[in-house]
Amino acid sequence: MGKILIQEISIISKVEILGHQFNGLLDIKKAVEKYCRIKRDSWDVEPKSPVEGIHVICVYEPYPCFDSYDYANEDRDYRNYFFSTEPFTKQQIDYLSKLPTSSNAQILNVLMPEWTLPAIYYPGEGEMMRVATLDEV
Numbered sequence: 001m002g003k004i005l006i007q008e009i010s011i012i013s014k015v016e017i018l019g020h021q022f023n024g025l026l027d028i029k030k031a032v033e034k035y036c037r038i039k040r041d042s043w044d045v046e047p048k049s050p051v052e053g054i055h056v057i058c059v060y061e062p063y064p065c066f067d068s069y070d071y072a073n074e075d076r077d078y079r080n081y082f083f084s085t086e087p088f089t090k091q092q093i094d095y096l097s098k099l100p101t102s103s104n105a106q107i108l109n110v111l112m113p114e115w116t117l118p119a120i121y122y123p124g125e126g127e128m129m130r131v132a133t134l135d136e137v
Contacts, residue, residue, distance in 0.1 A: 004110045004117065005135040008128050015131060017118050018054050025122055025129055028081055031056045034093065038105055042093045055084045059096050059105035061105035063124060076124035083118050108132045120125050 004119070009015065011025040023026050024065040030049035034057040036042035042057070064070075082096055096116060097127040099107045108121045108130055 002114070002134040002136045004112060004114075004130045004132055006108055006130055008111065008130050010022065010066070011122065011127055012128050015120075018085055020054050022052050025120075028056065029058075032058045034058070034088065035060065036093050036097045037061065038101065040097065042090070045046070045116070053085055054085050057082050057088050057093060057096070058075055059093075059107060061101070069078050071076075078109040079122045081120040082116055106130070112118075 007110060013024060015022050015024070015028075022031070025131045027049065029049050031051045031054065032045065033047045033050065033055060034042050034044055036057060036059045038061045047056070053113055059080045059082065063074050063076045063078070065074050080096075088096075092115075096107070099112070099116075102109065104123050105121070106121045108119055112119070112132065114134055117134045119130075119133055
């Protein structure tokens with residue numbers, strides 16, 4: 001059993017996940033094969049750039065909208081990305097979508113089950129993302 005390590009890195013930084021090097025957040029977004037809104041059902045998408053042997057899902061929550069201007073113009077989401085060498089099951093995705101969130105729909109925390117790692121959180125704007133990995137002791 002290891003310790004969960006959460007680091008903040010630039011969204012344009014290269015990050016190695018399950019032996020594959022992603023060239024920043026844009027590469028990760030292109031590899032997503034399933035989306036799931038927090039506490040809702042998931043759906044499949046065709047990844048723009050699938051990665052052989054790595055499955056990526058995105059559990060997200062849209063930014064809050066307060067008026068018609070927001071509904072017409074807001075396109076940001078809080079996004080949590082999860083990675084696996086095996087396809088995610090419906091049960092795993094349902095579990096991930098129901099994990100407790102902190103502010104801004106962040107699922108990443110030091111109490112996450114180890115099988116959910118590695119994972120990445122992006123708050124929808126800004127130049128930084130958080131990466132959670134298992135620090136084998």
